[in-house]
């Protein structure tokens with residue numbers, strides 16, 4: 286079968302690989318559509334970050350070259366012995382978290398905090414940029430009627446956004462700032478709308494992304510190259526927002542997030558970082574503020590799909606390009622590096 290494999294930064298190859306075989310407790314899926322994620326782009330531009338190199342991942346037992354793609358939907362074609370949750374023909378999305386099942390975090394149900402955390406499509410063991418793939422039964426979720434496969438490919442990134450808002454202290458009627466309106470930032474805007482935020486302020490350099498944020502529910506958009514975003518947010522909210530979401534990974538922005546919250550306000554760090562980010566701890570201490578991080582999601586895929594059936598996180602508004610697997614480097618990764626107007630590029634799996 287065909288698959289896109291990561292060899293090293295700037296070296297992703299579409300090539301023929303052996304088709305994976307189903308095994309007991311496992312499910313084989315013919316992939317339909319797979320999204321290119323910001324973390325895929327990081328691996329392409331500056332990896333390895335999550336891709337195991339030099340030693341195999343403890344759960345997938347594989348190392349580079351690995352098949353990429355962790356945001357995908359498809360159809361079950363075969364099930365292994367003992368599988369009961371799905372049957373051949375079912376339309377599904379895959380929750381791509383690899384977790385050990387026995388560390389302290391896993392034992393308390395917080396599998397996204399597993400000591401050996403990995404992702405199907407980043408950490409080895411197969412992925413969505415392929416004709417088909419095989420995953421554990423627990424990773425598979427049946428799609429509700431009426432959701433398209435393209436919509437299904439957006440469940441994974443939308444789950445990050447819903448998890449970020451759900452783990453934050455935001456309450457209905459509260460105020461929020463989102464720093465960075467890339468794909469995840471935009472999905473957070475929608476998750477905030479679903480959560481009943483009274484005001485959603487978006488800080489973003491790109492005019493196209495600010496316009497999209499406004500379309501998706503931002504109540505105001507701020508261009509930080511034109512004005513002091515922190516001063517503006519304080520003015521708009523009479524002293525600061527309840528919760529700021531950091532979705533840029535740019536060190537100087539973390540400080541701005543903290544400063545834009547009111548006393549006892551909260552900053553939620555959603556980005557994955559390439560380098561250190563500093564802030565003066567007194568900005569947290571003297572206002573009894575909170576700074577917390579979130580990673581991925583847990584126990585939320587079915588709820589995200591329910592929100593999608595109600596019109597949230599619509600593929601029609603978020604997908605800016607659809608390409609074939611053969612074109613993934615030029616029309617996918619290189620296009621995302623080159624053209625800032627893209628939100629989500631979806632890759633159609635070959636037959």
Ligand SMILES: [Zn+2]
Pocket residue numbers: 322323324355356441442
């Ligand atoms: Zn992703």
Ligand SMILES: [Zn+2]
Pocket residue numbers: 384385386387388389390391392398399400401
């Ligand atoms: Zn674990």
